[in-house]
């Protein structure tokens with residue numbers, strides 16, 4: 660007879676992000692009362708990629724929810740790198756803008772590296788610049804990379820201890836896996852293994868994980884047999900898949916085969932509603948921090 664599986668805890672990023680937004684809204688109201696500057700977040704969107712538009716819509720809504728000022732700047736996908744750079748310099752120098760983001764992906768003719776490094780680090784609320792990446796190992800971080808910052812906050816608010824734990828991070832991207840790994844080591848005191856597309860025998864690593872983080876962008880990459888019994892699984896993947904039952908015609912799935920993995924876990928994040936809303940909450944937290952640094 661099969662032993663019944665223990666129910667897992669669903670890590671509710673949506674709920675936590677609402678709590679964070681309420682905390683931020685209260686701070687904005689306090690600043691307003693005290694006659695201090697209201698945070699102003701600007702968005703730069705190049706081209707008309709549908710997914711990017713959805714992400715930006717969600718970020719704009721979050722600004723409205725907490726009472727931030729915001730500016731939307733759109734450019735055609737034919738814009739040259741030089742012209743885009745000039746716009747970034749203008750936003751860098753705009754005294755009223757406290758933080759801004761350049762939504763990715765950018766068209767192929769524009770270098771993400773060069774564009775990202777044009778952003779003033781103290782306005783880089785995505786935490787994408789090299790300065791902010793390095794900030795992870797600083798005693799006084801400037802602005803944390805938003806996605807891993809959101810993941811760490813989610814663990815903290817669910818009282819998930821990382822010290823001495825075996826953490827396996829699948830994916831070594833600049834915006835998620837690489838900074839997350841460093842945060843887990845530095846702030847989380849974890850033992851960290853980073854796996855990526857060149858890793859051989861991926862399952863041999865993932866099965867060792869007390870906490871497994873996945874940020875690759877491949878639906879169904881992590882299957883039930885790749886996770887140890889009782890593990891905690893954090894799915895950072897956000898993949899658009901066709902879903903004719905939805906008015907938009909698509910749905911979101913992560914990198915984890917949720918149906919078969921969840922019954923083995925003690926905790927797991929859903930997609931949507933897990934890490935995604937936390938990235939937006941981090942963006943808002945970073946914008947508040949950027950504003951407080953400029954206008955204490």
Ligand code: GUN
Nearest residue numbers: 760761762763764785938
């Ligand atoms: N594209 C996908 N995720 C992100 C993000 O967190 N920030 C930006 N700027 N672009 C993205």
